[in-house]
Amino acid sequence: MGATFHWFQTALLPAGWARNVRLSVEDGQIASVETRVPTGGSDVRAAIGLPGLPNLHSHAFQRAMAGLTEVRGPEGDSFWTWRELMYRFVGKLSPDDVEAIAALAFAEMLEAGFTRVGEFHYLHHDTDGRPYADIAEMAARIAAAAEATGIGLTLLPVFYAHSGFGGVAPLESQKRFLNDIAGYERLYEAARRAVRGLPDAVVGIAPHSLRAVTEAELAAVTRLDGPIHIHIAEQVKEVDDCLAWSGARPVEWLQDRFYPDRRWCLVHATHMTASERGRLAASGAVAGLCPITEANLGDGVFPAAAYLAEAGVFGVGSDSNVRIDAAEELRLLEYGQRLSERARNVLAPAPGASTGGALYRGALAGGAQALGVSQVGLAVGASADIVTLDAEHPDIAGRVGDEILDAFVFAGGRPIRDVWRAGRQVVADGRHVGRATIVARYRQTLQRLLA
Known part of the structure; x- marks a missing residue:
């Protein structure tokens, strides 16, 4: 399987916030990180990227x-x-x-x-x-x-x-x-x-x-x-x-x-x-x-x-x-x-x-x-564990740099949009991709346990 690419208007890297960030992901890990680069035609694009x-x-x-x-x-x-x-x-x-x-x-x-x-x-x-x-x-x-x-x-x-x-x-x-x-x-x-x-x-x-x-x-x-x-x-x-x-x-x-x-x-x-x-x-x-x-x-x-x-x-x-x-x-x-x-x-x-x-x-x-993880963050060699935030969310609007993290922590909303884990998308538009099936099984389980 070839590399996939993610591009962010801004992303939190180990060295700090960076603009126009492009990550390549191979076999679930981040293979490269570029900054101040344009997006490619096949990139998965998001406004704000954070490490999970x-x-x-x-x-x-x-x-x-x-x-x-x-x-x-x-x-x-x-x-x-x-x-x-x-x-x-x-x-x-x-x-x-x-x-x-x-x-x-x-x-x-x-x-x-x-x-x-x-x-x-x-x-x-x-x-x-x-x-x-x-x-x-x-x-x-x-x-x-x-x-x-x-x-x-x-x-x-x-x-x-x-x-x-x-x-x-x-x-x-x-x-x-x-x-x-x-x-x-x-x-x-x-x-x-x-x-x-x-x-x-x-x-x-x-x-x-x-x-x-x-x-x-x-x-x-x-x-x-x-x-x-x-x-x-x-x-x-x-x-x-x-x-x-x-x-x-x-x-x-x-x-x-x-x-x-x-x-x-x-x-x-x-x-x-x-x-x-x-x-x-x-x-x-x-x-x-x-x-x-x-x-x-x-x-x-x-x-x-x-x-x-x-x-x-x-x-x-x-x-x-x-x-x-x-x-x-x-x-x-x-x-x-x-x-x-x-x-x-x-x-x-x-x-x-x-x-x-x-x-x-x-x-x-x-x-x-x-948790025994040696490589962490949006860095080469780390697992591609990526959280994106909705820049249009009221809590995030107009924020830059660490103002984004202050809003994420203290404003009290849930501006998370998409989540990738080891390069696999697991959350889309704020909901787990398997939520309906997971919730249905959970509901049946609880109805029986609490009967």
Whole structure:
């Protein structure tokens, strides 16, 4: 198959905004980048081109729970009461259900400007807790949904063995998640086989949390290849429980024993001391932030202003998928800081700098690192993951340079027009090309599950 060409009036390149940009794409990758050149007769033309953003943390099946947990219970609601509802819901899901739900979540991610997802995948076994004949049956369904929608996939099979710090026995409601080390190693290898048919898929490792693994288990699973993602310090109760167990806070405990580096993504890391925060920033590990979910669950606010001032690396994810919107994740990240600091444009790096531009570039680089992608952006050798914006959209009209990113993040509309992933068009005029079929299957699935 020969090269295809894309031409933009303006596009965001690694070196900055450029005019009259022409990209050639071969085998799903960007083969050349030219600037200040005229369009060719066969070019795919657009006004504004952006690199697609990575979504570094998702639990796809939870998309089906959106809106189902917003009724106040008899006692104070929290992450922990939400988790009990999630356990009851997850007990019903079949492989077909997971594939249908994931397909909708992935299609919506592409429509929102996310072009790769880190799927933190912990629903492994049948409803009775026994492994399927193929231990990676559920992982294969995630891969099938990625293939159907076209999204890039970093699959993160989760190791989960305990219900509390220090190796506490798991709960009955966690039986679909559980593996021992030998079982997890089989799952990991089977997951690698499951994604072989996908372009540029990555498989990593996801010890669920320090609550769910022992120190020896964590050492064993992190010897496997790939990026390492772990939930940590999301809730105050988690910090208190870790202190009671070990005398150390969760991030502190991990830093003192496992020395996270660029291979690691610490998801949430909401509740840290200044020392923990500084060590995380210096380590090069990624802080995986999920502002919409963190707000929905009442987790707290990550100390982003201080962390970025220390040159910390971050990316964003949609986590529970209660709402899938790349711009809103960035917007809420900044707005949380504004409320905490009682100031504006808190995460802009310097006077005169664009807040939207800083957030977009930071999430692009940090998300790619967390998902095991070495080449990122509209650059030679990178995957052709391209988002185009409608220059006629009211939010974008008249904007130039980083004003476009400020409008994209903060104006609140959805100016995304078309999306290409690995050179394949997956969104046209703001809608996933397979949306009708995906939504029909999802609707049938939910009608049965909620009957």
